[in-house]
Amino acid sequence: MSEDTSRRDRLQAGAIATLWRSLAGRRLSTLWRLSRIAGPLVHRFSKRERQITETNLAIVYPEVSETKRRRLARESLTHSTATMLELGFAWMDDPERVEASIVEVHGRELLDEARAEGRGVIVLAPHFGNWEVLNFWLSGHFPFTAMYEPPKIAPLDPIIRHGRERRGAELVPTNPRGVAALLKALKRCEAVGILPDQEPDWGSGVFAPFYGRPAYTATLLPKLVARTQARVVTGVARRLPGRGFALHFLAADERVFDSDETASASGVNASVEAAIALDPAQYQWEYKRYRKTPEEAAGDPDFRRARIY
Known part of the structure; x- marks a missing residue:
C-alpha cells in the first residue's frame, strides 16, 4: 500500500469514526428523521x-x-441509510441504552429450547433491519461466534471489531480456520451467526432459487449441520422507526437440514424470504444477489449479455 493510499484511508477512517461517535448519543427518533431526509437523496x-x-x-x-x-x-x-446512521449507536453507545432499544423479542424459545436439548444454534442473519443490533443482543445473551471480514478501509478494523466484540462475541475469519471455530462453538452448544445472503466465491456455493430466480448461495450451512446436528433459525432486528427494534427468531425452512447442498441452499433462501416478508422495505435490496449466473458457471461465452447488473 502506498503512503498516499495509507494516508487517505486514515483520513477516511477518522472522518467516519467521528461521524459514528457524533451520532452515538442521539435518540433513535432523531436518527430516523435524518434517514427520512437523506434516504430520498440517496x-x-x-x-x-x-x-x-x-x-x-x-x-x-x-x-x-x-x-x-x-x-x-x-x-x-431510507432504511439502509438508517442502518448506516445507527452504527455508532450499535457499536459505541451505552450498552444499557442499546439493550433498552430492543422493545420486543419474538421466538427466543427456539434458541433456549435448542440449548436445553444440548444442541448448538446457527442463526441465519440476512441483511434486514439493523443486523448490528441483532449481533449486540445475541452476544449479550448467549455465547456467540460470527465470521468477520475486515473492512476495505483498514484503519476502521479496530473500531468495528471493538463494537462487535464489546458484549463478548468472538469474531473469526472467513476461511477454513474460521469454519473450524464455528464447528467447535456449535459442539459446545453455543450460537453462531451466518450471513445467508452474501454471494460466495466460485466453488463455495450452488445455484438455488431466490424468489424463483437462480442465486449463487453458500453451502457452508449443510456442512455445519451435518457435523453438529445444530438447530437453525433465522434472526432479524426489525426497525420500529423512531422507537427501537423488534427481534424476530423464525424456525428455518426444513430443507436446510437436507444433506443435498442444493436442497439445503433452497431452504436457506426460503428462510431469508420468510424474514423479508416481515417488512420488505427493511431488506438491503441494493446488494447484487444475482450477479453470478448459471450461464457464467457453464462457460457460456454470451453470458454477459444475459447479466442483469
Missing part, C-alpha cells in the same frame, strides 16, 4: 444503489406495479 443521486434496488425489486415482485416498486425502493434506501 435514491435520487446514487444511481448505482437505485438501479440495483429497482432491478432486484422488479425480479422478486413482478406482479407489483412499477409505481409501487419505486416507492418501495425509496423506502428501502
